[in-house]
Structure formats: C-alpha cells, structure tokens
Amino acid sequence: MSDYTTDGKGQNTMGKKLQPKLRFRGFTDAWEQRKGAEVICVRRDNIANPPKDIVDVELENLIEGGGLQGDLSLRTASTSVFHEHDTLFGRLRPYLRKFWFANTSGVKSGEIWSLYSSALKPEFLYALTQSAQFLNQALQTAGTKMPRAEWKTIAEAYFAVPQAEEQEKIGILFQKLEQLIDAEKRKLDLLQKKKRALLRQIFEQKLRFAGYNNPWERCRLGDITEFADYGIAASAIPYDGTVRYLRITDIDDETRQVNIYELPSPDMKHRSRKEDYLRQGDLVFARTGASVGKTYLNRSDRDDIVHAGFLIRFRLKDNICPEFIYQQTLGENYRKFIAITSQRSGQPGINSSEYADWTLYLTSIEEQNQIGGLFGQLDELIAALTQKIDLLMIKKKALLQQMFV
Incomplete structure (x- = not known):
C-alpha cells in the first residue's frame, strides 16, 4: 500500500498518510494510489444491429449532476454499447458534469464514456467520477470550441481508493443520496405539471371553485x-x-x-x-x-x-x-x-x-383571490421543493469533497 498524495495533476508525490477528511466509523487504513488504467476501463463494445426497443442514451439525456431525462427510445445511429451498472460520463464539455449510473443495458452516443472496473465496486466508481480528483483530470481537455475529455489523461492519472468494504459503504451512501434527490425532482416535476394543467383549466374557465358561475x-x-x-x-x-x-x-x-x-x-x-x-x-x-x-x-x-x-x-x-x-x-x-x-x-x-x-x-374579486391564493400556495410548494433539491445537491457536493482524497 502506497503512502503517497498527488500534485493536482494526477502524479505521485511523497506525502502524509492518504485518507479523506470524513470516513465511516471503523476505517482508519490509508487509501491506496492506483493508476487510472489499473482501476478504470472504458467500454468499447459495439452492436451491429441494435434492437428497435433498446435504450438509447444521448448527451442531451444526461443530466448535470447525475441522472437521465427525455426520450430514450432508439432514434440515432448509435451502436456503442453500455452495460447495467456501468457509469456513463459525458466527455464532451466535461465541465457540465453529466453522468448516470446505468440500471439497464443499451447503446449510447460516442461522446459518452461507458466506464466499468474489475477493481472497484460499481457504485464507488460512479461516485468517484463525480469527485474532484476525477473531474480535475477530465477537465484537462482537448479542443476549444468543443472541448472533450481525453482518455489518456484519465488512464495516466492516479486515484486514491480504499479497500472494498469502505468502497461499498461510500458507493451505497451516494446512491441513496442520489435516489433521494431524484425522488424530490420527480415530485417537483409532477407539481409543475399539475400547476400547468390547472392554469390551463382555470383560465379557460373549464374548472371553477364551487359557488362561482358568473361569466368572466x-x-x-x-x-x-x-x-x-x-x-x-x-x-x-x-x-x-x-x-x-x-x-x-x-x-x-x-x-x-x-x-x-x-x-x-x-x-x-x-x-x-x-x-x-x-x-x-x-x-x-x-x-x-x-x-x-x-x-x-x-x-x-x-x-x-x-x-x-x-x-x-x-x-x-x-x-x-x-x-x-x-x-x-x-x-x-x-x-x-x-x-x-x-x-x-x-x-x-x-x-x-x-x-x-x-x-x-x-371575475369577481372574491374568485380572483381564491384563484390567486391557490396558485400562490403552489408556487410556495414549488419554491420549497426547489430549495430542498438545491440543499441536497450542496450536501452531496460537500460529501464528495470530504469523502474523497
């Protein structure tokens, strides 16, 4: 086990005991510096004729900060394969921090890396790709107008990793945190859709409060x-x-x-x-x-x-x-x-x-107040959910900084 730290460019330098600021109770061993090529692999498989119903992930489907959005039905010529539990990382404009922990297999854009490892727990690898030590390497891009992360940079960099049991705990923590964030985002999306539907129904006068029937x-x-x-x-x-x-x-x-x-x-x-x-x-x-x-x-x-x-x-x-x-x-x-x-x-x-x-x-001022009050309360709920998501994202970012070297 090495007793090294890095110089910010992924190179080995002698230093103090390598460990994060925040750890699970019971773990005290130093983390080991491992070269990227030893612990992270990029999947390069292709499929000649993807099935019509296969999941197709494009860059626009990846969400900043983690997750998926939009239509995943096959609509491109993508043939690059990813597997369940791979980490998908958007290499085009990596500063956008787009990634997803795959819960299925499918095909993807060539601008997305599909990362896997035989040395690291899948969930830990996914968390690692969101850490500063990985993103700092990914941001050493090639190109100016359309910067892309270079795999050679990742392969030659050094990453600090713990033993398997600690990897598993860290990975599970960030999986649960991301699931919580995703659940809150779904609530927000449903609430916004509900509001849009109510706006349409109420201001087209298809839906009214009881007791009001006067024409507007x-x-x-x-x-x-x-x-x-x-x-x-x-x-x-x-x-x-x-x-x-x-x-x-x-x-x-x-x-x-x-x-x-x-x-x-x-x-x-x-x-x-x-x-x-x-x-x-x-x-x-x-x-x-x-x-x-x-x-x-x-x-x-x-x-x-x-x-x-x-x-x-x-x-x-x-x-x-x-x-x-x-x-x-x-x-x-x-x-x-x-x-x-x-x-x-x-x-x-x-x-x-x-x-x-x-x-x-x-309409009458009484009905105006009823309608205004309803939408005002919905806006308060939307604002509260938005703030909760923002705070969870801040918490996640803080944990990534404290739990990785």
Whole structure:
C-alpha cells in the first residue's frame, strides 16, 4: 500500500498518510494510489444491429449532476454499447458534469464514456467520477470550441481508493443520496405539471371553485392599471447598503425563481425617487431581448428593490388581485400574445402600450383571490421543493469533497 498524495495533476508525490477528511466509523487504513488504467476501463463494445426497443442514451439525456431525462427510445445511429451498472460520463464539455449510473443495458452516443472496473465496486466508481480528483483530470481537455475529455489523461492519472468494504459503504451512501434527490425532482416535476394543467383549466374557465358561475369579463391590462413605467439603470441608483436591483433576464420559467442583485458600487452620484422602488403587488414584465414575455410579481413587502431599465412595471388598481393577474400571464393565451407581438426586426421588444393592450379576463374579486391564493400556495410548494433539491445537491457536493482524497 502506497503512502503517497498527488500534485493536482494526477502524479505521485511523497506525502502524509492518504485518507479523506470524513470516513465511516471503523476505517482508519490509508487509501491506496492506483493508476487510472489499473482501476478504470472504458467500454468499447459495439452492436451491429441494435434492437428497435433498446435504450438509447444521448448527451442531451444526461443530466448535470447525475441522472437521465427525455426520450430514450432508439432514434440515432448509435451502436456503442453500455452495460447495467456501468457509469456513463459525458466527455464532451466535461465541465457540465453529466453522468448516470446505468440500471439497464443499451447503446449510447460516442461522446459518452461507458466506464466499468474489475477493481472497484460499481457504485464507488460512479461516485468517484463525480469527485474532484476525477473531474480535475477530465477537465484537462482537448479542443476549444468543443472541448472533450481525453482518455489518456484519465488512464495516466492516479486515484486514491480504499479497500472494498469502505468502497461499498461510500458507493451505497451516494446512491441513496442520489435516489433521494431524484425522488424530490420527480415530485417537483409532477407539481409543475399539475400547476400547468390547472392554469390551463382555470383560465379557460373549464374548472371553477364551487359557488362561482358568473361569466368572466374581457378587458385590457391598461384598464386595470394605475400606471406603468420603465425601470431605471443601476448607475442612477444610490447604494446605501440596502437597495437591491431586480433583473429577470434569467428567471426560471418553471420555478419562477429570479435573481435580485445587490448594487455594485457605493459611489452612485444620482438619487432615485421613492416611486422607483417596487411595492408589494407590482407586476413587472421584461420588454427587450430574449427575456421578452417573462414576468415577475413582487410578493415582498420590502421597499428596497428597484426594477431594471429593460423592465416595465405595472401597478394594478386596488380592486384587482395581483396574484390572479400574474398567474394569468403564465397561461397559453399570454404566450400566444407574446409570440405575435415580439416579432420584430433585430432585437425583439415590447413597449408599455403594447403590454397595456393585452387582453385578459376578470371575475369577481372574491374568485380572483381564491384563484390567486391557490396558485400562490403552489408556487410556495414549488419554491420549497426547489430549495430542498438545491440543499441536497450542496450536501452531496460537500460529501464528495470530504469523502474523497
């Protein structure tokens, strides 16, 4: 058993006893440095005529951080084989960290490695490929526009590995953690699908709360708005340690999560007006670029958020439920409106008068509140599940750092 550590490039250097920071109770032996070619193999089998029903895994099917998505039915000319319990690793753009522990056999893209080992437990190998010691080697890529991990780099690198019993415990731990993450992702997906179905049924008035049968009235967004205004640039906002700057460029269409940025500099020369700050219930629309059609409802009662210059704020009248209007903007009717209106030469854009002409439907304020409350609660559940998944991913990353050398 060697008493070595590595220099970050996978080369042997003399060092202290090689062991991770966090271990299962009862394990104290040093980990052994093994050359990649000794413990990891890449499968190079091919099948001439894959069966029609065989699983076909392409790069787009691999999920960042582990797992599968999308259609796995045969739809390519892939003939490269993988076996059950192989680790599939996306070698094209390896920084995306795409991998999957195969629970079946099938064919795959040539841009995916199918890894196996006769020296390592399969589950441990899968966890190892997610560790920094493996990814650091995979990131030593060839090519610039389409970087690919090179097998020679992996084969010549050194990896620290424990004895079989500890391998098994580590592998099982990360398998259970990933299964938990997958289960939470499935819950999130089902909840998002349920919300989309309810949006369609409720705003097409096919499904209503008991006791409501009045017809909905057609109106314009501008008819129910006190005022609309454009956002202001960050350079026009003073920074006093509390002001936050709203951008919805990268808002997530499913979770509705949005980044709110702290202003970058304390030496802003201009003062913003109190009217520039968002009030609870303000509805904000993106007006230029790829973000056209994205919306944001300010649910916060804080008054320290200023909307960016490429946004339009609508402040609704007092007898209108903001949540009801916001959720209506997520429906298909609104998406069709955006698709038509945003078609322009050059960069797409929508101005405030065009948004004000958007047609929507109103019911009584009581039913508005019922509908808004329902979708608000669903959004809270979606946000909570998203946060739980994020925390589990952070925990997994921390364990990978602590349990591998």
